[in-house]
Amino acid sequence: MASESNSYEHLLPPHFSSLVTAWLKEDTPSFDYGGFVVGEKQERAVLLGKAPGVVAGKPFFDEVFKQLGCRVEWLVAEGTEFQPIKEVAYVYGPARQLLMGERVALNMLARCSGIATRARRLAKLKEAHGYTGLVAGTRKTTPGFRLVEKYAMVVGGIDTHRMDLSSCIMLKDNHIWSQGSITSAVQKARSVGGFSVKIEVECQSEAEADEAIAAGADVVMLDNFDAAGMKTAAASLKDRWAQRGYKHVLVEASGGITEESIVDYFSSHIDIISLGSVTQGVPHVDFSLKVQRSQ
Template sequence: MRQDLAKMVYDDIGFEDITTCALIPPGLMVNGQIMAKEGGVIAGVELAVVIFKEFGVETDVMVVDGEKIKNGQIIMEISGDPRSILSVERTVLNLLMRMSGIATLTRNIIEMVRSVNPNVLVAGTRKTTPGLQFFEKSAIRAGGGDTHRYRLDDSVLIKDNHLALVGGVDEAISRARKYVSFTKKIEIEVESLEEALHAVRVGADIVMLDNMDPDKVKDVIVALKKENLRDNALIEVSGGINSDNIIQYANTGVDVISTGYITHSARSLDLSLDLEKMHQ
């Protein structure tokens, strides 16, 4: 983790920060602070501390990941060599702003869902930025959401292309059961009521209703209850879910709502870093 964060910084610096090296003399020491320029939910604070520490910058943290913050609130105070601080500033702020934007959107979505269904989980999908999936998933968690799969080795998720190549639900689940450890859950993506019922009957742990409208999702829940199958598997809904329609899905009776919206459509939270010379 520390190496990944350091690489982000060095990829940005290149051989040297020529602006800072040209303007700032060695030996100067400064104080500074990172401040919120709008309200939201903060995320990435621990990672920012790791970066600053790696470059010899001292930090005093005022908030923790997942905490609601207000416009003008100080996130952390820093002190050290301005050459180091200025060289890592953009990477730190980009990470904090990106993660805080995801955490804020996640929290807002969850509050919408909880207003009609306090029991449903809101989860992210793997529609994340390559190389940043750990950070973006961590931001979802800071916002109160479920991370779903971080990587492909977390659990089995049988999708339409798998089924097209394998030949059907029965064979796919059978192969998965034989291959994976008992600790790994098996989830399958379905597109119709009939497929959903069949997937539960043959032992899927989680059934994902993909791109179904809310009325069709309700039909699945009703059918499962009629056959006394509702408690046999978790029912997840996914596909095209956003702030405009998530309330409708929360009212269907599903266990999990997963959405890429909270990562791919999140706006970065506005934060700033200001420095001042230390008094000698």
């Protein structure tokens, strides 16, 4: 499970600030009418956690208010689990700047923390049941928001899976159809991916997985098997190919697996379990930012 003391912001590329700039531009494209009302008086706002969850998204939150000339003082570490109502941070700055950044920062923090909270529960399930493989998210992320969502998975304590189309070659049914066979698709992918990019093949049967492994795939994804069938197929593949000297092929379970059903898929023969539900339909964590009235 992820440590609360890690400095996760060191993972982020320098250009992440441009994402924040775009968010602010989207939310205030012209006049800030409400800001005109409140003016420039220096104030302090308190960030309240109003639902239980894991705090995630601090670097993005900080950047929102940095770009607006404000300062954030955090009271909890990134990755901390909390119970409501919890004072999470203080934000200092001109009143209109605090309110300009409020909704942008809260929207990001609520979703990032929601994903991290689900990821943390999955990591705890893995730990409680002694599963030694990886629990992973997927590439089913929100366009323009992937960096935040993948970051949330890390904070929550699970694997991010592939970050994008360039970081792993995943051959699905449409790729295979275009080439006529799994073997041809793998060979063509390897001709451009070289030795450093892994190839994963989505398989609907053991026979397809056998063909993928024989063609040189690094990972076979058993897709949409029920839990019992998944375990049986994974064990059969591992045993069969180990006897032939293939000891490093990874088996991934995917397709319709949820937080409620993942325990049924835990097996020493399954190396990775991936879930789209880490990002799809995940509940947000409720936060609010309240400007504290001067005494």
